Amino acid sequence: MKRTLSAELPHTPPGSPVRLQGWVHRRRELSSVTFLVLRDRTGLAQVVVKDGADVPPEETTVEVVGVATANPEAPGGIEVTEPVLTPLTEPAATPPVELWRPTMNASLPTLLDHAPVTWRHPAQRAKWELAAASLRGFRGTLDAAGFTEIQTPKFVASATESGANVFQVDYFGRPAYLAQSPQFYKQQLVGVFERVYEVGPVFRAEPHDTVRHLAEYVSLDAELGFIEDHRDVLRVLREVLAGMAAAIHEHAAAAVERTGARVPVVPEEIPVVRFADALALVGAPADEPDLAPEHERALGAWALAEHGSDFLAVEGYPMAKRPFYTHPWSRDGAGASPREAEGWSNSFDLLFRGLELVTGGQRLHRPTAYDEAIRARGEDPADYAAYLQAFEHGMPPHGGFAIGLERWTARLVEAANVREVTLFPRDLNRLTP
Amino acid sequence: MKRTLSAELPHTPPGSPVRLQGWVHRRRELSSVTFLVLRDRTGLAQVVVKDGADVPPEETTVEVVGVATANPEAPGGIEVTEPVLTPLTEPAATPPVELWRPTMNASLPTLLDHAPVTWRHPAQRAKWELAAASLRGFRGTLDAAGFTEIQTPKFVASATESGANVFQVDYFGRPAYLAQSPQFYKQQLVGVFERVYEVGPVFRAEPHDTVRHLAEYVSLDAELGFIEDHRDVLRVLREVLAGMAAAIHEHAAAAVERTGARVPVVPEEIPVVRFADALALVGAPADEPDLAPEHERALGAWALAEHGSDFLAVEGYPMAKRPFYTHPWSRDGAGASPREAEGWSNSFDLLFRGLELVTGGQRLHRPTAYDEAIRARGEDPADYAAYLQAFEHGMPPHGGFAIGLERWTARLVEAANVREVTLFPRDLNRLTP
Numbered sequence: 090m091k092r093t094l095s096a097e098l099p100h101t102p103p104g105s106p107v108r109l110q111g112w113v114h115r116r117r118e119l120s121s122v123t124f125l126v127l128r129d130r131t132g133l134a135q136v137v138v139k140d141g142a143d144v145p146p147e148e149t150t151v152e153v154v155g156v157a158t159a160n161p162e163a164p165g166g167i168e169v170t171e172p173v174l175t176p177l178t179e180p181a182a183t184p185p186v187e188l189w190r191p192t193m194n195a196s197l198p199t200l201l202d203h204a205p206v207t208w209r210h211p212a213q214r215a216k217w218e219l220a221a222a223s224l225r226g227f228r229g230t231l232d233a234a235g236f237t238e239i240q241t242p243k244f245v246a247s248a249t250e251s252g253a254n255v256f257q258v259d260y261f262g263r264p265a266y267l268a269q270s271p272q273f274y275k276q277q278l279v280g281v282f283e284r285v286y287e288v289g290p291v292f293r294a295e296p297h298d299t300v301r302h303l304a305e306y307v308s309l310d311a312e313l314g315f316i317e318d319h320r321d322v323l324r325v326l327r328e329v330l331a332g333m334a335a336a337i338h339e340h341a342a343a344a345v346e347r348t349g350a351r352v353p354v355v356p357e358e359i360p361v362v363r364f365a366d367a368l369a370l371v372g373a374p375a376d377e378p379d380l381a382p383e384h385e386r387a388l389g390a391w392a393l394a395e396h397g398s399d400f401l402a403v404e405g406y407p408m409a410k411r412p413f414y415t416h417p418w419s420r421d422g423a424g425a426s427p428r429e430a431e432g433w434s435n436s437f438d439l440l441f442r443g444l445e446l447v448t449g450g451q452r453l454h455r456p457t458a459y460d461e462a463i464r465a466r467g468e469d470p471a472d473y474a475a476y477l478q479a480f481e482h483g484m485p486p487h488g489g490f491a492i493g494l495e496r497w498t499a500r501l502v503e504a505a506n507v508r509e510v511t512l513f514p515r516d517l518n519r520l521t522p
Numbered sequence: 523m524k525r526t527l528s529a530e531l532p533h534t535p536p537g538s539p540v541r542l543q544g545w546v547h548r549r550r551e552l553s554s555v556t557f558l559v560l561r562d563r564t565g566l567a568q569v570v571v572k573d574g575a576d577v578p579p580e581e582t583t584v585e586v587v588g589v590a591t592a593n594p595e596a597p598g599g600i601e602v603t604e605p606v607l608t609p610l611t612e613p614a615a616t617p618p619v620e621l622w623r624p625t626m627n628a629s630l631p632t633l634l635d636h637a638p639v640t641w642r643h644p645a646q647r648a649k650w651e652l653a654a655a656s657l658r659g660f661r662g663t664l665d666a667a668g669f670t671e672i673q674t675p676k677f678v679a680s681a682t683e684s685g686a687n688v689f690q691v692d693y694f695g696r697p698a699y700l701a702q703s704p705q706f707y708k709q710q711l712v713g714v715f716e717r718v719y720e721v722g723p724v725f726r727a728e729p730h731d732t733v734r735h736l737a738e739y740v741s742l743d744a745e746l747g748f749i750e751d752h753r754d755v756l757r758v759l760r761e762v763l764a765g766m767a768a769a770i771h772e773h774a775a776a777a778v779e780r781t782g783a784r785v786p787v788v789p790e791e792i793p794v795v796r797f798a799d800a801l802a803l804v805g806a807p808a809d810e811p812d813l814a815p816e817h818e819r820a821l822g823a824w825a826l827a828e829h830g831s832d833f834l835a836v837e838g839y840p841m842a843k844r845p846f847y848t849h850p851w852s853r854d855g856a857g858a859s860p861r862e863a864e865g866w867s868n869s870f871d872l873l874f875r876g877l878e879l880v881t882g883g884q885r886l887h888r889p890t891a892y893d894e895a896i897r898a899r900g901e902d903p904a905d906y907a908a909y910l911q912a913f914e915h916g917m918p919p920h921g922g923f924a925i926g927l928e929r930w931t932a933r934l935v936e937a938a939n940v941r942e943v944t945l946f947p948r949d950l951n952r953l954t955p
Binding site: 494 | 614714
């Protein structure tokens with residue numbers, strides 16, 4: 090007999106024989122009858138068990154063969170009666186938290202230590218469903234815009250952007266490093282495909298234990314050639330975010346409801362403010378090299394009040410705070426005289442509800458510019474020979490961005506800590522489960 | 523003026539002004555005229571340059587503003603005349619191989635040492651386009667079948683399947699390892715989502731330099747619960763392979779033509795042979811524990827001759843050669859008496875044109891079975907505590923498979939070495955570019 094999923098049960102004609110498979114979500118013994126709530130990947134189904142019958146403990150996997158029976162009080166109006174229960178494994182151990190309660194009452198350490206079990210809670214699981222739908226929206230948007238998916242190496246011969254926070258590997262007896270981003274490779278592949286994207290793990294040996302840093306996270310990277318400046322990058326980013334939000338509504342509507350996620354409306358044009366103006370807006374000294382978290386929050390509030398936008402792009406960060414491949418400011422009459430432009434960059438951060446979600450911008454593309462930029466940092470261009478090949482052999486003006494998946498999901502569900510939305514987080518202190 | 527892509531040029535009304543951007547693919551100086559062939563992500567366009575005008579060297583990126591002009595001899599019937607050429611970077615260095623020749627004449631070391639440049643060759647680039655389309659087909663098929671995409675950690679506390687061939691990392695001063703597969707995590711997440719998939723890098727410290735092993739490759743993993751046995755896994759695998767082939771036809775038709783790729787027709791049902799029978803078929807001794815490459819080739823030829831199939835599943839491998847989580851043989855009357863079944867497993871390898879492409883099978887799901895299997899290997903179940911949580915708290919019968927992306931693409935284009943179809947291969951000797 091074909092399996093009936095719990096979501097199919099309400100559409101099953103009463104009187105039909107059915108076969109369900111899933112987990113014992115809840116046993117509820119009343120005086121005259123026992124209810125078994127069965128959980129499968131599509132939801133819950135109610136099974137009416139005759140008094141005295143043996144229902145295995147919660148979380149045990151079972152098969153139930155019975156009859157679909159109308160009952161206006163059952164979820165979806167149909168329950169299963171006259172069940173024959175077959176356990177599919179041994180009686181399950183008692184879960185560390187009660188998974189059948191509507192809200193999971195677990196501290197963060199409990200949540201993380203027992204991740205294989207706590208992710209089973211429908212409200213917890215729904216958080217990842219938002220993430221999975223977002224990945225689908227990211228790729229779908231870029232596929233439609235002529236981007237090519239790439240898969241680039243995680244083993245690299247030297248640190249990607251700086252020597253700090255890099256993990257070292259024993260690579261056949263010599264040192265190698267784990268890529269902190271696919272930056273160098275996505276640039277090189279703009280030389281091949283013009284427009285590329287990659288979804289994959291990146292590795293940062295973050296020495297601090299904070300609510301928004303992980304040793305390993307999922308980076309959603311895109312890079313494109315033949316741009317005018319970073320504003321072209323921002324336009325693609327806008328489409329991507331809109332596509333991610335649309336995919337959530339399309340593929341994870343139930344998860345939105347269950348988590349109460351606030352899926353943003355992405356404005357047709359994301360408001361942009363110059364870094365220098367942003368400092369002034371929040372009353373920070375004009376020589377601050379970066380935005381502090383409280384500045385980001387204040388700017389988020391300002392964007393919402395002033396533009397009705399959950400997003401705000403801050404452009405023109407100081408060159409000194411950006412990696413060597415960053416393109417200097419080149420936007421014309423948009424406010425900056427050549428003198429004012431000095432020291433600023435064609436790069437941006439995107440704030441989402443007052444938190445940094447994306448870093449992006451235009452990159453250098455002329456080989457002489459790379460030579461100069463690397464020397465200016467006191468480094469030797471020869472150390473970057475493999476990467477610089479692409480530029481010596483002709484690269485277009487280009488730029489790109491990287492979205493942190495966990496930060497995105499955390500903002501959607503207003504999680505205080507990115508670990509709450511990471512399947513199996515890795516940090517300074519945590520390497521299991 | 524909006525950019526015109528080279529693929530759009532044939533549909534542009536003659537006389538229209540156009541603006542193209544791309545690479546100087548080829549300069550061809552005739553006695554009276556110079557042709558510039560411009561390459562962009564969609565193909566090639568012909569530009570007619572007045573005698574004496576300066577065309578930058580091949581691979582330099584340029585912008586061309588000119589007029590679309592009918593010429594029956596131009597590709598697509600339209601060329602660009604009266605061009606104004608603006609270089610977008612400095613004159614490009616001479617490429618290590620002539621990228622404009624229809625066939626790239628490069629040794630494997632040249633191909634790999636200069637990957638950022640050699641991937642630009644249209645025939646080389648097309649190989650990756652097959653891979654990218656395959657990834658799309660993999661995900662699309664599984665999305666439609668109710669699978670959830672997952673992203674699992676690459677840092678693990680111990681070796682996934684065996685202590686051999688594992689890379690060690692300095693993880694904040696203590697040792698950690700790089701995941702050899704997402705096996706443990708995809709199983710745990712079957713406990714959450716029932717059906718999961720992941721596309722991502724896996725790491726194997728392969729000590730041998732062979733044409734089909736890499737230190738890092740892209741694994742296409744799927745795992746599903748509530749199966750009868752490994753044949754259910756094989757049925758999903760069949761759908762996935764058909765979906766990958768369909769996506770290639772849909773999204774990479776030009777790449778198929780350019781590479782001459784032989785995209786397989788996946789039969790409605792993949793032929794299956796028992797491991798013991800496979801040995802007999804190829805005349806190998808009955809006590810061989812595995813198939814040698816020549817056996818695989820012979821079986822591939824047999825499947826083609828006997829079943830007209832490019833694919834052959836070999837099921838019932840000896841337990842001794844499979845990892846500890848492998849489910850023992852449990853298929854009924856399909857030929858094996860209980861005694862004959864002893865020592866065999868519910869696992870399979872899938873041969874594609876006589877080469878192993880996929881490993882899959884049913885896994886153990888009862889906690890006592892894990893306890894026993896781990897002890898039987900002389901190991902302590904306590905060392906697997908984090909993983910075993912999932913089983914103690916109720917898992918369904920389940921199984922899954924892993925496809926190696928590079929092996930798949932290599933077979934499609936009949937590449938002798940997987941490195942030819944890997945963007946930036948990593949092996950015993952190679953860590954750059």
